[in-house]
Amino acid sequence: MTEETRLRTFTDNGVDVFRQYLAQLRKEPATAPPFDLLTDPKTSTDIGTDIRVEKKPFQTRLELARYLEDLLSPSTLEDLESDRKLWTWLSLFFFDQACPVLKTGIRKPGRDYRHILEPGYPYGHRHLLAGAYMVYTVYGLGDRLSRLLLWTHLHVESHFHHQLAVRQTLITNRGVLEAAHLMYFNESGSRPKRGVLGDKKTPGTLLRFIDVVQQLDLTYDLYSMSGREILKLLPPEFDRWTT
Amino acid sequence: MIRKLNYTGRKKIKRSQVHIEIVSDENGSRSFNLRFSLKDLALPSNARVYIEAYHRSGYRRFDYGTIEKPKRPKDRRLDVIPKSAAPLFRIKVVDRTGTHGRILASLDKIRPEGVESAPAGSRSLLFVEYENLGNKIWSLDLDGDWPVLKLNRNAEEIGLVAGSDPGFLSLVYPEVLGQTLHRIILKDQHTDPDCDDDWPSLWLKLACSLPGVGSLPPHRQVDQQAWIDSAVEAFCAQADTLEKFNQSLQVYR
Numbered sequence: 001m002t003e004e005t006r007l008r009t010f011t012d013n014g015v016d017v018f019r020q021y022l023a024q025l026r027k028e029p030a031t032a033p034p035f036d037l038l039t040d041p042k043t044s045t046d047i048g049t050d051i052r053v054e055k056k057p058f059q060t061r062l063e064l065a066r067y068l069e070d071l072l073s074p075s076t077l078e079d080l081e082s083d084r085k086l087w088t089w090l091s092l093f094f095f096d097q098a099c100p101v102l103k104t105g106i107r108k109p110g111r112d113y114r115h116i117l118e119p120g121y122p123y124g125h126r127h128l129l130a131g132a133y134m135v136y137t138v139y140g141l142g143d144r145l146s147r148l149l150l151w152t153h154l155h156v157e158s159h160f161h162h163q164l165a166v167r168q169t170l171i172t173n174r175g176v177l178e179a180a181h182l183m184y185f186n187e188s189g190s191r192p193k194r195g196v197l198g199d200k201k202t203p204g205t206l207l208r209f210i211d212v213v214q215q216l217d218l219t220y221d222l223y224s225m226s227g228r229e230i231l232k233l234l235p236p237e238f239d240r241w242t243t
Numbered sequence: 244m245i246r247k248l249n250y251t252g253r254k255k256i257k258r259s260q261v262h263i264e265i266v267s268d269e270n271g272s273r274s275f276n277l278r279f280s281l282k283d284l285a286l287p288s289n290a291r292v293y294i295e296a297y298h299r300s301g302y303r304r305f306d307y308g309t310i311e312k313p314k315r316p317k318d319r320r321l322d323v324i325p326k327s328a329a330p331l332f333r334i335k336v337v338d339r340t341g342t343h344g345r346i347l348a349s350l351d352k353i354r355p356e357g358v359e360s361a362p363a364g365s366r367s368l369l370f371v372e373y374e375n376l377g378n379k380i381w382s383l384d385l386d387g388d389w390p391v392l393k394l395n396r397n398a399e400e401i402g403l404v405a406g407s408d409p410g411f412l413s414l415v416y417p418e419v420l421g422q423t424l425h426r427i428i429l430k431d432q433h434t435d436p437d438c439d440d441d442w443p444s445l446w447l448k449l450a451c452s453l454p455g456v457g458s459l460p461p462h463r464q465v466d467q468q469a470w471i472d473s474a475v476e477a478f479c480a481q482a483d484t485l486e487k488f489n490q491s492l493q494v495y496r
Contacts, residue, residue: 012377012378079325081300082325082374082375084375119374120299120384120387121299121384121386121387122386124299134300138300139300168297168299168300168302168388171300172297172300172302218253218346219253219345219346220343220344220345220346221293221335221337221339221343221344221345221346223293223295223304224293224337224339224344225343225344229342229343232342232343233343
């Protein structure tokens with residue numbers, strides 16, 4: 001396997017064998033990834049494009065999302081965001097980053113849906129690669145607004161992504177995401193501010209923000225508002241983050 | 244019991260006041276036509292009307308002008324929504340005269356009347372979508388905005404089978420009803436059929452209207468499970484599922 005190869009896709013069998021590998025990895029965490037599945041004709045197949053995918057390192061999921069946009073958006077692949085076999089193939093291709101060897105010498109893959117796309121609600125967005133692509137490209141949040149959700153390493157799903165991307169009315173609303181970004185993202189540190197991930201009972205936390213926004217959505221036309229306009233609607237418990 | 248409260252005096256638009264039809268052009272590109280009549284709500288003439296189409300990750304908003312001067316946007320394409328999916332719509336009437344746009348009236352989860360949204364089984368309660376389901380023939384998705392019967396698009400003639408095959412009808416739709424009622428009543432604890440016109444209430448109304456079923460016991464889970472079972476049995480009796488199933492076996496005789 002070279003560091004760059006022609007993009008392929010799994011067959012159904014390929015997905016099944018990869019799933020078996022994940023199960024095996026949970027039992028024996030030092031099991032090496034079966035990279036040969038990527039090119040074995042029994043488990044993968046050509047997709048008829050000339051796209052070449054490169055095994056380059058990404059510091060964050062945002063970097064990955066940018067790369068995937070450049071890689072995939074010019075293509076004419078149909079139903080790309082729900083293409084389970086393609087995204088699963090990509091997961092194995094980038095497996096050293098999506099499920100890296102930890103300092104203890106083992107890999108921890110987590111649930112299958114992090115690596116094998118289960119399109120749609122409730123797990124589609126939790127695929128580590130497709131989820132990042134959805135935020136950046138499909139929802140069109142781009143460089144600035146994606147940072148809050150995709151600031152983590154490739155193998156880590158941030159709480160912001162987990163909580164916001166699953167809610168259709170939030171993830172499709174740029175004003176709401178801009179408000180969250182303005183409050184919670186530390187521009188100088190390129191990561192979220194500390195102390196925003198408390199529970200629903202803690203004033204000003206992300207979960208409180210979601211609760212409050214869902215209430216405001218019943219009264220105000222949030223889709224027509226900018227992030228700053230939405231911030232003005234928030235109760236004083238959020239002042240700590242807005243001032 | 245879940246009830247929805249309206250503290251802000253928003254007016255409720257009735258479903259009968261809004262009609263949406265999905266149309267396709269010769270290239271298969273979809274758009275929609277909208278008819279609405281909101282005169283009886285006495286809304287301010289300068290209030291703006293917005294239509295939002297959505298499905299999963301797809302969302303698009305359309306400006307329909309004001310109450311006094313509705314203006315149909317030229318571009319009403321639904322290109323952000325997969326062709327295999329039936330989008331839902333919401334209509335909002337918004338007061339834009341203040342600092343923030345306040346919603347004066349709204350209606351959500353409007354089901355289009357176009358061919359692509361034609362539901363199977365119960366005509367208005369269940370959407371049908373075609374997806375790659377691996378080796379599964381069908382699945383029921385109750386986690387979205389509206390119940391969806393997903394059919395494996397790789398299964399031959401699956402649309403025809405789901406709409407008319409007596410074997411499929413007798414085996415699948417009672418299970419769909421049972422799973423849906425289980426979700427509504429036992430998991431989500433929604434027990435009031437008159438609460439609103441969202442899908443849980445509509446499904447409860449359907450179940451209550453089946454012969455001999457009656458109203459839902461309000462408390463004990465064991466009684467509610469028995470009620471669900473009786474609703475499914477009544478549905479089967481009404482739909483002649485046993486007869487349909489036996490009929491489907493004719494080909495083996």
